[in-house]
Amino acid sequence: MVDFSLSRFSVPLSLRLSGSALKIIAVISMVVDHCAYFLMGHGTLIYEAMRCIGRIAFTVFAFLIAEGFAHTRNRTRYFLTLLGFAIISEILWYLLNGADGTHNVMFTLALGVAALAVFDRLCENGILCLVALICILGIAYWCGVDYDWCGVLMTILFYILRRQTIEPWAERNSINYPSQATRQILFTFPLMMHYGIAGSILASIVIFLYDGTRGQIKGAAAKYSFYVFYPLHLLIIYLLL
Numbered sequence: 001m002v003d004f005s006l007s008r009f010s011v012p013l014s015l016r017l018s019g020s021a022l023k024i025i026a027v028i029s030m031v032v033d034h035c036a037y038f039l040m041g042h043g044t045l046i047y048e049a050m051r052c053i054g055r056i057a058f059t060v061f062a063f064l065i066a067e068g069f070a071h072t073r074n075r076t077r078y079f080l081t082l083l084g085f086a087i088i089s090e091i092l093w094y095l096l097n098g099a100d101g102t103h104n105v106m107f108t109l110a111l112g113v114a115a116l117a118v119f120d121r122l123c124e125n126g127i128l129c130l131v132a133l134i135c136i137l138g139i140a141y142w143c144g145v146d147y148d149w150c151g152v153l154m155t156i157l158f159y160i161l162r163r164q165t166i167e168p169w170a171e172r173n174s175i176n177y178p179s180q181a182t183r184q185i186l187f188t189f190p191l192m193m194h195y196g197i198a199g200s201i202l203a204s205i206v207i208f209l210y211d212g213t214r215g216q217i218k219g220a221a222a223k224y225s226f227y228v229f230y231p232l233h234l235l236i237i238y239l240l241l
Contacts, residue, residue: 017206019067020215022060023226025206029057031233038096038237055199056206058105058147059154059192063184063207065109066158069116079117082110085227092234096241105146106230111136112155119156147195154191158184181208 017025033054040047072078086106093104115136122129133156137149145151161184185204192200217223 015209016211017209018211018213018215019064020217022064022206022210023215023217026057026060026064027226027229029054029060030230033057034233034237039240052196052198053202055192055196056203058108058151058195059188059200059203060206061105061109062112062151062155063158063210065112065155066116066162069113069159070162075113075117079110079113081224081227082106082113085230086110089231089234092231092238095238096234102144102146104230104234105151107143107145108140108147108151109155111140111145111152115152115156116159119159150191150194154188157188157191161187181210 032050036047036050036054040050069075069078086104089104089106093102115133118132118136119129122132137152140149140152162180185207189200189204192203
């Protein structure tokens with residue numbers, strides 16, 4: 001009998017994606033999405049196609065936040081960095097969107113980190129942890145951050161499922177990433193679909209191919225360049241309007 005168990009399945013090396021590759025894919029997807037939304041006429045075929053590609057971005061960013069939180073040495077600095085760039089980006093977000101009551105996605109990612117910190121601290125006290133997480137989801141909803149409470153919940157699920165499949169003491173080469181990714185995708189896919197089925201499938205493929213490695217983009221300068229890119233690309237789009 002053929003065994004189709006995921007524990008025996010392995011993605012070919014040529015198809016695997018590092019964390020650095022995921023970041024680049026997410027950034028490109030974000031730029032495509034924002035160019036379509038802010039610079040193109042809505043309702044056209046190319047507009048819809050670009051928006052589908054753009055739906056990859058947040059899901060992959062949420063996944064990377066969960067991965068980054070698990071590996072960072074300073075979680076407070078991680079949160080404050082995201083919050084700082086969220087505040088900086090808010091000016092450009094307002095210029096592009098006006099006073100529509102929404103706030104940029106960096107706030108969503110910062111709330112995701114806050115939620116993961118709460119989960120780590122209070123996970124042994126189930127009821128208190130649940131109440132605290134619901135409060136953070138409520139803040140995301142009340143503040144109108146991009147991707148709303150669904151985006152924060154997606155980040156939480158990515159992290160919780162990661163913790164259930166990768167223990168801190170496990171050797172990296174003993175981890176079956178396709179199996180882990182399948183669990184994460186199955187439980188987060190209903191949230192992904194809220195933003196479009198085609199983009200959800202594309203994002204799931206990207207996450208499934210993740211191999212657990214950091215990749216070639218290393219160092220403080222490279223890391224912060226990704227944070228800087230968010231307000232910078234909003235500025236460029238604003239100047240092109």
